Amino acid sequence: MVTTYAITVPDDKRTKRYERRRRTQGRIRKSIVPTTMLWVLAVLMLFPLLWFLLSSFKPGSELFSYPLSFFPREWTLDGYAAALERIDFARYFLNTAIVATVTTVLTVALCAMTGYALAKYKNPWLSVLGLCILSMTMLPGEVILNPLFIVIRDLGLYNSLAGVIIPSIITPTGVFMFRQFFITIPDELMQAARIDGASEFGIFFRIMMPLARPIALTLAIMSFQWRWNDYIFPLIILGNPEQFTLQIALRALVGAENIEWTILLSASVLSMLPLIALYLVFQRYITSSNINAGLKD
Structure with a gap:
């Protein structure tokens, strides 16, 4: 049962x-x-x-053929091969990489120091300096191109990569980003570090910068993108073709009567690869940091 x-x-x-x-x-x-x-x-x-x-994978005869096609009817890599041969792509790529990398490293370091000083040190002159730096964000960059060119020429930096790098180091946006972040960090964290015998440089490099890593990486990505895509400023400073950056070299493909579209499209795609790789590598680090991790109730 x-x-x-x-x-x-x-x-x-x-x-x-x-x-x-x-x-x-x-x-x-x-x-x-x-x-x-x-x-x-x-x-x-x-x-x-x-x-x-x-x-960029289409032959020149197919770019403007009617009807237009989204996918290439005939896939080809001739444009990429011509881009690597015609414009000395390796040299211009290296020049652009040097300008973007060196400028980015110096920008992050100096903007972090400046933002930290403006946020944590109490001095009337620092408040005036912070106001002056902030007011530069309201000034169009084209306005200062002429006097900036004169200063670079008089310093002997004309027609050199240093003339492109040095004026681009300090950015008001980067200083403002670090200042606003460091203001949110409690002063008790710094006081506890001073009681433990930490120096001011030790507080900055061992405590503040690790906490500000998301801001540093965000500014690094933005700065690298700005300098990699910059066209006007290098065009004014650089006159020797051997010192050209990639963007100026691409502009040379646009002639008065003829534009080599296959080479221009392929070279433009190649110039985008470092930016895409940079973002894919560092995007997971752009997260909010826990400021209160070093504090106890």
Whole structure:
């Protein structure tokens, strides 16, 4: 004889399960419209980039053929081969890498020091200096190109990579970013470090900079992108073709009557690769830091 037992679920558990299912379905229904809008926006922004990337694999005769095609009918790498041969791509790539890397390292270091001094040291002159630096964000860069060129020429930095690097080191945006971050760090952390015998340089390099790592990496990515894509300033400072950066070299492909589109598109794609690699490597570090990690209640 087999005995069977009926298992009953209390009504309160059924009610809670139903409520959870109903809330989940409600969140899904509410997220459909925003998610759809974000996907549409992403596709609209990605479409020109994909067209640009796929066009670099098209032969010159296919770029302006009618009807236009999104995907290449005939895939070719001739444009990339010509770009590497025609414009001395390796030299210009190296010049641009030197300018962007050296400028980024110096920008992060000096902006961090300046922002730390403005945030943590109490001095009337520092307040005036901070106001002057902040006011520079309201001044268009084109306004100071002429006097900046005169200063660089008189210092003997004309037609050299140093003339491009040195004026670009301090950025008001970077100083402001570090200052606003260091203000949020409690002064008790610095006082505790001083009681333990830490020097001012030790406090800055061993405590403040590790906490400000997300800000430093964010500014590094922004600065590298600014200097890698900079065109106007290197165009004014550099006159020797051997010192050209990549952006000036790409501009040389645009002639008065003819534009070599296959080479220009392929070289432009190659110039984007370092920026994409930089972002993919460091994007996971751009997170909020826990400022209160070193404090006790």
